[in-house]
Amino acid sequence: MSDHPEKALAIDKNGLSKSDQNGDVCGDAEAEFPYHWLALDVERDGFWGKVDHASRRVAEWFNPILVKEARQSLKSRQFIITFFLLLIASCFWTVFGVIVNAPNVYYVPTGDAMIYGYYFVLAIPLIGMVPLAAQRSLAAEIDEQTFEMLVITKLSSMRIVMGKLNSAMLQMLIYFAAIVPCLAFTYLLRGIDLLTITTLIVVIFFTALVVTAAALMMATLTEKRAGQTLALLATIFVVFIAEIWCAAFCLDAILRRGVDSEELVLTGLFVIVGLSCVALFVKVAASRIAPVTENRSTGLRYLMFLQQLIWAGSIGLIFLFLDGDEDLVSIGNLVIGTYWLLMGTFMLAESPELSPRVQRGLPSTFAGRAILTWFNPGPGTGFVYAVATGTAGITVMALLGMTAGGRSSSGQSLLFAMVMVGYLTGYLGIVRLLMIPLSRRLGRAFTLPVSILASVLLLSLLLPSVISVATTGSTGGSYAAIDTFNWAWTISEAMDRRFSPNLAVLILLVGGVIALLNLAFLFREFDYRRIAVPQRVLDDSAGE
């Protein structure tokens, strides 16, 4: 570092530096203050020069955020402490395992016992530390006012989020590299095969990836300090759940029972579903930080549709290859219904006004408008999209259930599907109808429809009991028509295959009426037409 920073102010009377157009400095400034290596084109001869040159060229393709984060976070105290703790823990477990198993370690397979310790040494930093560090990294950009400088660069919002995710993956790889010798040692101790070790690593890695993507998404949900604290707490909760799930899956399903075709199929499905979640979370995070005038919804809607296909496909696959039953289909249906209720609620927070920029990208043909309008941003299109796609998914599940149950129970699958569709359209429709007046007064933060949904769901849980107490003086013992408001009890009854067809039809009809009421407010959003791209933009595009 220079001892004479004031001498660096080599600016002449016109305010120009003494550098020439090529950046070469005149006079003695070069000798006193050589350029930083980042500002130099280092060209070395020989083999290592070529390697250096090739490496530089490859690095040009890296995401700038990854480069920055690699420089920054690998110097950070958090990374250094975590890395050394990981090394110490793996060394300790190795020595401890060998001592405990000695002298059997020489002739009895002990790898299967040792892997348990290495699992925790790897899973805790990967699933615990990396997501939290990633979330802090993105949240700190907002907190410390560096984010605005970032978004006005050429980096798209997606590249910013992907840069953060790539950086987290780099940290995961470094932690993984540190423990590879231990895993090799475990394999050499025998008692565990390569397939099991690989499956274990894949599950840990993908769990960490999903949790990291979720953490990044949560970092973008709010800019307020209190909101960021809540988001951090939510991330810690997700991390906790993920650690428990991953431990249960890895230690019980993979290590205790061993890897067979069932575990491989489940792992494969987990990877596919996990990847779709990563894509969705990353897209949500990117949409949250994208310019407000950009179309931040259509891409998400495509991804949601893809997720439904993956989910339905996964259930179908398990059903076909792993002896699935009607319960599995009911769970699949429940997930689809809940998923679209939640996603539909988020879509209700979108603005019904489309910016000129979004209108430039609207479908122009009649067929395009008829099919793709539901992918346009807006609460009305969002409502229709969630209800229509959810209904389609639930119907497919019902058909699968009817195939599974045969003649005896196929009706119950259909009834359960009717209940789910009725609740989806009914509750989502109520939230939308309440959002219309409330959003004018309270704005369109996503927390508003979520709060309305939570309130409506809670009220509908309590309503039957309140009515029952008010009319009969007791809460009532058995399920009655009034209890159709109580969605939790109704779903439980329907899953137990003891539901009345009349009540299922009633729920579907009520849901349908609420949906029709909603359609009355939809026409404005349907009326948007594609507008022409301004000539100046076309000229600018042509000049690029």
Add this chain to the structure above:
Amino acid sequence: MIPESPALSWDGPVIELQNLCRNFGETRAVDHVSFTVPRGSVFGYIGPNGAGKTTSMRILATLGLPTSGEALVEGLSAINDPERVRSRLGFMPDSFGTYADTNCAEYLDFFARAQGLIGRERTRRLRWVMDFTGLRGLANKPIRGLSKGMRQRLCLGRALVHDPAVLILDEPAAGLDPRARIDLRRIIRSLAAENKTILISSHILTELSEMCDRVGIIEQGKLLATGTFEEIRGTLKQNREIVIRVAGETDDAMRSLQSFEDVEVLSSEGHKIHFTIHGGDQRQMDLLRSLIGAGIELLEYSSRDDSLEDVFLQITEGRVQ
């Protein structure tokens, strides 16, 4: 020399605000503000705290949305085509954050990469920015250890690293010592000489009067006046401060001066009289002729026009919202 900018094909106003409005609840922070800035000129944006300068600059820098109106950079909308606008502008906010565990060179290198500069082009720009901002000797220094002036230079370097056609500088001189301000003034003039279009806000009005080609005065979200300093001053009732020194007593001179309706005597001390006169050069010539005609023996005569601060005080009312 500064490297040449990319082809400058747009021949309209480089910066244009059209009826820009921005409401925050009941408060109208920006109220139908319109102005244009031609290429290669420095536009000073003047107003008290809370006048709406930063809000409108942030909209122009694609960091905020207006309630209505349009903000254009080289004819492209900052609202609907922010990516196209971003590649053309460098923004230096009044306060900005920096990264921990990062030195100046890494910081600039990161933003150069983020602006899409690769290979030799990036290293060339880095060398230029380091030289231009005087950060070459501080390249290895952690940003957290920089002085306020050096941080401002670093932020300016970041804004310049991709060679933008437009610079938006929000209070760049705030908190700088006199030497750093002089350096900054030189830097801005030299950038304007290189055909950069600069929108700059500052509280230090004397500095703006020296470096700006045109100014806009804003208060309570409304643009009260815009044009060159002389144009704005021409629209106002001009005050000129004059000091004369006479031979002998000042009584006769005082009497002559008081016969003028638009003269206001401020003080009289010894042989000197300090007074103001409303009007331009012609009015001043009349006064001087009349004094000499009345037999007043003038030894010294000096006048001072309204400064930008005086003009600012005349136009604004000191209201904040």
